[in-house]
Amino acid sequence: MPKGLNHVVILLVSLAGPASAKTWLVHDNAAYVSASRQLKADDTIALADGEWRDVTIQLVGRGTADKPITLTAEHPGKVILTGRSNLKLAGSYLVVSNLVFRDGYTPDDDVVSFRTDTHHWADHSRITGIVIDRFNQPDRHKEDHWVSIYGADNRVDHSQFEGKGNDGATLVVIRDKPYPLDNRARIDHNYFGPRPPLGSNGGETIRIGTSTESGSDSHSIVEDNLFDRCDGEVEIISVKSGANVIRDNLFVDSQGTLTLRHGNGNTVERNVFFGHDIPHTGGIRVINERQTVRDNYLEGLAGEDFRSAITVMNGVPNSPINRYLPVKNALIANNSVIDPAEINLGGGADAERSAPPESTRFVADLIVKDKGADPIHVGASIAGISFDRVVQSPAGKPAAAGIERRAVALARGANGLLYPADPALAKVGAPRDLKPVTRDEVGVPWYPKGASVPVAFGSGAIRKVPPARSLGDAVAAARSGDVLQLAAGRYHVAAPIVVDRTLTLTAAVDGNATLAFSGATLFRIENGGKLTLKGLAITGAEAPRQPGNAVIRSSSAPMTGAYALTIDDCSFADMTGAPGFDVVRTTANTFAGTIAIKDSHFDGVSGTVLAGNEKPDENEKPDDDGFYMVGDATITGSSFRDVGRIAVLSRGGKDESSLGPRFAMTGSTVADSGRAGGSIVLWGVQATHIADNSFRASGGIRETHTVGTPHTVITRNIFDDTPAPVIDELYYKGPPRTVVTDNLVKGA
Ligand code: CA
Secondary structure, three states: OOHHHHHHHHHHHHHOOOOOOOEEEEOOHHHHHHHHOOOOOOOEEEEOOEEEEOOEEEEEEEOOOOOOEEEEEOOOOOEEEEEEOEEEEEEEOEEEEOOEEEEEEOOOOEEEEOEEEOOEEEEOOEEEOOEEEOOOOOOOOOOOEEEEEOOOOOEEEOOEEEOOOOOOOOEEEOOOOOOOOOOOOEEEOOEEOOEOOOOOOOOOOEEEOOHHHOOOEOOOEEEOOEEEOEOOOOEEEEEEOEOOEEEOOEEEOOOOEEEEEEOOOOEEEOOEEEOOOOOOOOOEEEOOEOOEEEOOEEEOOOOOHHHOOEEEEOEOOOOOOOOOOOOEOOEEEOOEEEOOOOEEEEEOOOOOOOEOOEOEEEEOOEEEOOOOOOOEEEOOOOOOEEEEOEEEEOOOOOOOOOEEEOOOOEEEOOOOOEEEOOHHHOOOOOOOOOOOOOHHHOOOOOOOOOOOOOOOOOOOOEEEEOOOOOHHHHHHHOOOOOEEEEOOEEEEEOOOEEEOOEEEEEEOOOOOEEEEEOOOEEEEEOOOOEEEEEOOEEEOOOOOOOOOOEEEEEOOOOOOOEEEEEEEOOEEEEEOOOOOOEEEEOOOOOEEEEEEEEOOEEEEEEEEEEEEOOOOOOOOOOOOOOOEOEEEEEEEOOEEEEEEEEEEEEEOOOOOOOOOOEEEEEOOEEEOOOOOOOOEEEEOOOEEEEEOOEEEOOOOEEEEEOOOOOEEEEEOOEEEOOOOOEEEEOOOOOOOOEEEEOOEEEOO
16 A cells, blocks of 8 residues: 555544544644644644645644654645745654645754754654655755754654755754753655755765764664765765664665764664765765674765775874764674775874774675776775675785685676675675665655756757847746757847756757857856756857956855756857956855866956856955855866966865865866966865866966865876966875876976
8 A cells, every 4th residue: 555545544543533532634824723732642633735835833742652643634745835834843652744845945943843942852753754855945055954853762754855955964863962862763764865965064864963972872773765866965874973773775876975973883784875886976984983884785886085885984093072083893794895986994094083993894795896996995004904704806916814805706686786606605795685675665655756856958859049039038938958959140148048947058050159148147047057058159249348247157146956067169259358257157155066168169268267266366265164166177178268267166164074176177278378376276176187288378277275185186288388286285284195297397
């Protein structure tokens, strides 16, 4: 039977139940408030189908284990809480089911809270079949939580959470005083749907506790959940307490890890991770003492460093509680790690994290990576790590004693997982009886899963737009995924074209479509927007003679989704008639997942081609809040002449939770550009790859490393009459960690 129907049956049964059990069907908030004051054990209150706007629903009462107090919908999924709405529980044995939150946001700190105020919380209570869909604060920097579990013995199950775009963990288990510490939350059979990268700390999907009380045990259980594309930050689940169990969950294409961040004696078992070789997909990260990681299956995880398939961190000697307690007595047994990019031992080792793992055992793990380099990365002493019956394929030189290197052939089992074909290896790696949870087993049957992800480029119709037609009107009429095909000729655009869906603008085969614009902006990307420009010529000749023009800019209002921009085979010219004329200008409070520029040409741009800095003056230190505005920026096969700056990217703060910005530039030429202060200016960038470019009579590359473990490779470039790259370290002290090799610097 579909899960939704269960609750309908329960409602009918209570209607016919003993006289003491009452059922109310309420049609507005006043009726709800009136009825909810009378609730007794075994009573049910149902919200009438329809939209409930701007309501705070409080459910307060005392049920019993046999006779809970129930709040539900007249029909599952037909009650939609919108606007500024939220739900609060206090008491005991309360059950809330079958409500949807969308098209709004909470007026305070949580959408669903297991407390009504600091002194009143819920125990032995449950929310089940709740959908929270993109219920985002308009300001992405405003922090909130979608579910805050206070109290003890509470459960969140069969619910769906998707598309959280603003700051703050999606679901938190709160165990600071005065709330109970040993609180035994159970989180099961939920669908944690796509969460876009936040571009800062605070993008966790689940957090259990905080560092303050992490020395005590929570005994919470997270099981049978599906984590689908949970990309918010480095921690998908952040365990910050002791004695929790994380088991039988399925992680798919999620760019982070299950992190045992604080607290001891946690168990991570029988989880399945699939990365499908998607960059930055990770597995399990171990910190602290007595952690058990066993019987997990991890396949195709492409993450490195803190996002490795398995990371055993280095710790801080005498660590403050909120830093990194050294790993001691970890057991990492019977895990299968198939095609990982990296297994990271002594992760994060630096001058502060100088304590290597102690008394840590790898037992009967299976590691298979038959192509590419040995994935085991040793970042510190592994004298405190032992290996026992660990098997690694292919044959070769083991990284340590206790690792047997041999070829292992794999075959996929009926459960969809790979196992050694050789029966002699039956006891190595993950158990055969793993059964990854299915999409149908999590969440609710009456609401779609994964629908928050923007549609793909080119998935819609092709629409021809003649030059006589208003391009703005054509864009406004297009559906998400459509391709607008521009004919040869000149298109004049007066007002900014608003992009709030997935759109491709491309030249028809006969080419020579030119866009000229007379406002300060040609394209403005708003929430939900993704834009590809292909084969177009764009001129700034008609733009106003005033500072601050930009061909493409992100919204001046906060955005919750991550947008994307591709510029392919386009040319940009005549942008020197006004100062500070940018091609792409990103704005504070917005986040671009990717900006890709390829095979394009820029000739005469007074500002910056890719401006990914929070402040217009890139010489000023970025804000310390840690937010940044571009995840991946790539430039390939392009040319720049007489350009103010090629790229400026910055990220502030000292947090290590996020990946970006990342910058790559290859196969491009730069001439007569960036003379004042440098052609490429990077601050706090986490990965830099600048290769096979030629710079002539231009400003150099200036990069400042701040936090994290930035990877910088600058190689095979020609710097002709151009200074050599300058890379500064703001905090790091240690051997050089940049690769600047095989460049030719001449005539500077
Ligand atoms: Ca975090």
